[in-house]
Amino acid sequence: MAYKRIFGIVLDSIGTGEAQDAAKFDDVGSDTLGHIGEYFNGDLKLPNLQKLGLSNQRKTAIKGVPKADQPIGYYGNMQEVSVGKDSMDGHWEMMQLPVKTELSFFPHGFPADLLDKIAKFSGRKIIGNRPESGTKIIAELGEQQMKTGDLIIYTSGDSVLQIAAHEDVIPVDELYRICEYARSLVNGPEYTVGRIIARPYVGPDKDHFTRTANRHDFTLKPTGKTTLNYLQDNGVTTIGIGKINDIFSGEGIDQGYHNESNMDGMDHLDHVMQKDFTGFCFTNLVDFDAMYGHRRNIKGDGQALMDFDHRLGHVLAQMHEDDLLIITADHGNDPSYRGTDHTRELVPLLVYSPSMKNPGSLGTRSTFSDFGATVAENFKTNTNNWGTSFLNQLK
Numbered sequence: 001m002a003y004k005r006i007f008g009i010v011l012d013s014i015g016t017g018e019a020q021d022a023a024k025f026d027d028v029g030s031d032t033l034g035h036i037g038e039y040f041n042g043d044l045k046l047p048n049l050q051k052l053g054l055s056n057q058r059k060t061a062i063k064g065v066p067k068a069d070q071p072i073g074y075y076g077n078m079q080e081v082s083v084g085k086d087s088m089d090g091h092w093e094m095m096q097l098p099v100k101t102e103l104s105f106f107p108h109g110f111p112a113d114l115l116d117k118i119a120k121f122s123g124r125k126i127i128g129n130r131p132e133s134g135t136k137i138i139a140e141l142g143e144q145q146m147k148t149g150d151l152i153i154y155t156s157g158d159s160v161l162q163i164a165a166h167e168d169v170i171p172v173d174e175l176y177r178i179c180e181y182a183r184s185l186v187n188g189p190e191y192t193v194g195r196i197i198a199r200p201y202v203g204p205d206k207d208h209f210t211r212t213a214n215r216h217d218f219t220l221k222p223t224g225k226t227t228l229n230y231l232q233d234n235g236v237t238t239i240g241i242g243k244i245n246d247i248f249s250g251e252g253i254d255q256g257y258h259n260e261s262n263m264d265g266m267d268h269l270d271h272v273m274q275k276d277f278t279g280f281c282f283t284n285l286v287d288f289d290a291m292y293g294h295r296r297n298i299k300g301d302g303q304a305l306m307d308f309d310h311r312l313g314h315v316l317a318q319m320h321e322d323d324l325l326i327i328t329a330d331h332g333n334d335p336s337y338r339g340t341d342h343t344r345e346l347v348p349l350l351v352y353s354p355s356m357k358n359p360g361s362l363g364t365r366s367t368f369s370d371f372g373a374t375v376a377e378n379f380k381t382n383t384n385n386w387g388t389s390f391l392n393q394l395k
């Protein structure tokens, strides 16, 4: 059947076990969901995700989340083919634009020629310049920044250039201008950086700094058309909730909503679900990743999953017969793993409509693009022919 509205939800960084190519990323043994379940030792309660079949495609069920005897939706998982394991790679691939060319990574910090230009443009000195956790680097250098007005620039295992700035010292508008300038320097061919990320924070001293929702990602412009463009070109409504608009540089998105938090994102989703439209609503919930995964906070990650599951119950109850829900993730970020980076994992795939009569497994999909291919086929748009639609399997 053709669905009138498709709701995609990305649980940012909620992977479901090491990918086949995990060794290439030094991520063997990572399993975000599995390890959160073990930590909670039976107390991770996700009744709605459970009945959608969250554990069903796994070799071993997540502790506390048994395999459903009769899942109410189709379940499976997806492998990533993109060269990186960042949000941009994951989301672009979902929308049928896998990232196949190597981006620039800076494990030893950024080159002087690049930093000199940013220093000259901003009139500020640059400190940091190494891969580091964002909360650690502001604890270390934030007080210095408050005195000197220097820019804190850092990276990670991803192709990112992040600029942290205290909101009272470097106003958010100024920080965004500096980020936009930095963006213009790294669109290739010499340096091709996935994202410039503005990281504003507030607080009186190193023990009380907190990062604010004014975070903004300046992503590389998609290097080709995505499913979102094809939908938009065909007059199908496209709505982005949370980081989606940033990740696609607004390309192919009719309406965007900025999230303050996961729960704020779910409020936006509830709001959109009240609307009558024909199209695709794509939601990203980033707290799992930014607040817990990178912070290696297992307890927080599990609690955020339970909070999401609670809100998911309401989403399921509001769905119409001709609505389709697709829940997945963009990469892993195992909070029990070494370091503070993303982990190369399979991602869950849960697909539900109240109209489904006899759901079962969708297997392990060989690319995240099967998601976009399904959306495109549903709305009968052209595509760039990457990925295999599972629309006809849904009954």
Ligand SMILES: O=P(O)(O)O[C@H]1O[C@H](CO)[C@@H](O)[C@H]1O
Pocket (backbone or CB within 6 Å): 087, 132, 133, 134, 135, 155, 156, 157, 158, 160, 162, 199, 289, 290, 294, 340
């Ligand atoms: O440690 P923080 O600042 O949260 O940064 C993390 O967030 C970035 C984007 O998800 C990742 O590349 C990683 O560096």
Ligand SMILES: [Mn+2]
Pocket (backbone or CB within 6 Å): 012, 013, 086, 087, 088, 289, 330, 331
């Ligand atoms: Mn992500």
Ligand SMILES: [Mn+2]
Pocket (backbone or CB within 6 Å): 013, 087, 289, 290, 294, 342
């Ligand atoms: Mn991340």
